[in-house]
Amino acid sequence: MPQDPFDWIDEQHERRRAAGLVRTLRPRPAQERVTDLAGNDYLGLARHPEVTEAAAAAARRWGAGATGSRLVTGSTELHAELEAELAAFCGFEAALVLSSGYAANLAAVTALSGPAHAGALLVSDAGNHASLIDGCRLARARTAVVPHRAPDLVRKTLAEHGGPALAVTDSVFSVDGDAAPLPGLAAVCREYGAALLVDDAHGLGVLGEGGRGAVHAAGLAGAPDVVATVTLSKSLGAQGGAVLGPARVIAQLVNSARTFVFDTGLAPAAAGAALAALGVLRREPERAARVRSVAAGLHRRVTDAGLTAARPDAAVVAVHAPSPPAAVRWAADCRAAGVAVGCFRPPSVPDGISRLRLTARADLTDDQVRAAVGTVVRTAPGARGEERDASGCRTGG
Known part of the structure; x- marks a missing residue:
């Protein structure tokens, strides 16, 4: 008999079971009688009446799905309005909305790592989210992983490299909730002419003036050498992600980021919900x-x-x-x-x-x-x- 090609799955499962590392899905009901300290609905907006009604209204007007990639039929006036509002709220020149925060990070890292022939270096914090790590793996550039929250070691790495580079970090790290030293990182990057990419998923809606995020709080929003990514699924209670930065950076992503070019656009309901949530946050x-x-x-x-x-x-x-x-x-x-x-x-x-x-x-x-x-x-x-x-x-x- 031929060997079962998936025998290795059973072996891996047994190792996970023995180590107590098996993960399972647990579908939750629409109404659950628990106090939720597990989700990421930081501002309590996922069920806010204005947010849910905006989602429903967007679906009724624009349909259940975006119908195609953003470059074909998947860009609506609603997407453009959301991008303009996100950029203005967070203090950046432009924004680009994608179908998830994960896709936004993959897009930003891979599209901004520079041409393969340029010898660019990615400098990644050891505590970064998996989406940033995967972006570094997919980018055609050498990656140096530096110890957690260590600007001096970023400086040492950039000095030894001596060429084009992009430093990549979370603003707030998802495991322990500690913040990156963004002003120090930005100073080091500018010392060596490197760009800085910050995943502000856990900062938007929580840190900065009125919840404008950690990058805004650090005085880096709108800087020509700083790019931020955000998710719409945490503080804004919806779904999707976005890249914020200089207009030329956003244009680069539109033309070269594979998770933007080849992915179906964000569903209108999610875009409408995120836009309404931004409105609530501005007001409150x-x-x-x-x-x-x-x-x-x-x-x-x-x-x-x-x-x-x-x-x-x-x-x-x-x-x-x-x-x-x-x-x-x-x-x-x-x-x-x-x-x-x-x-x-x-x-x-x-x-x-x-x-x-x-x-x-x-x-x-x-x-x-x-x-x-x-x-x-x-x-x-x-x-x-x-x-x-x-x-x-x-x-x-």
Whole structure:
């Protein structure tokens, strides 16, 4: 008998199962009686009446789908309006909307790494999101991965290279919620004539004046050597992504970014929702300050209870777990008690430390935050009689 060509899948699954790393899909109902600390709806806009009505109105007017790639039939007046509003709100000259934040990062990195013959270098932070990492892999340029949040090592790398380069970083890193030192990175890049690309997915709507993002807060928005990417699926409660930057950069992407040229345009409903969410944020800028306040409250309460958690720079609070199986059980216990939390395990965490990830939302009340943290603390591995390890994490029994 011929060998089964997919036997290797069973072997990999068994290794994942033994390590406690099997991931499964869990479809949620439309209405779920849990306090959500797992999603990325930072400003609580995904179900805002203006946002959902705008999505429905866009679908009724423009149809369920974009009908084609942006360069064929997939660009509508709605897409152009959204791009103009995003650029104006975030302080950039131009914007380009794509079907996801992932696609936006792939587009920006691959299209801006320079011609293959130019010998360009990509300098990537070790904590970057997978979409930036994949963009570096797909780009036809050499990539140097530098330690996390280390501008001095970026300087050393650029000095040794001595040629065209693009530094790539998250603004807020999705695992621990810590922020990149953007002013220092920009200064280093300018010292060596390199460009800076910042994924501001977790900064838009949370950081900066009225939620204009980390790049705006750092005074870098609109700079001729700085490009930002954002997602429309977090603070704006919709779906899609965008690249923001100088007009000539956006023109370069329109002509050469494969995830733009060959992908169907963003669905009109998502574009309409994102545009409406921007309008709500402009009108209610206090939502950005509120989500930061909620994140600080989450961190204070979990650390006061003796858990180990990284101090948040934006909306993400990461709480250490002793092992992958313990993290999975902890997250399941939280959900059973009415609190949804994120669960991050290797290989999603580069340092190998499993975490529960709590994401703050501007629409959470103080009572909800207090009750949710009580659940997290009550269900923690240490609360079941287990001991702490040397790092301060509670260990499994």
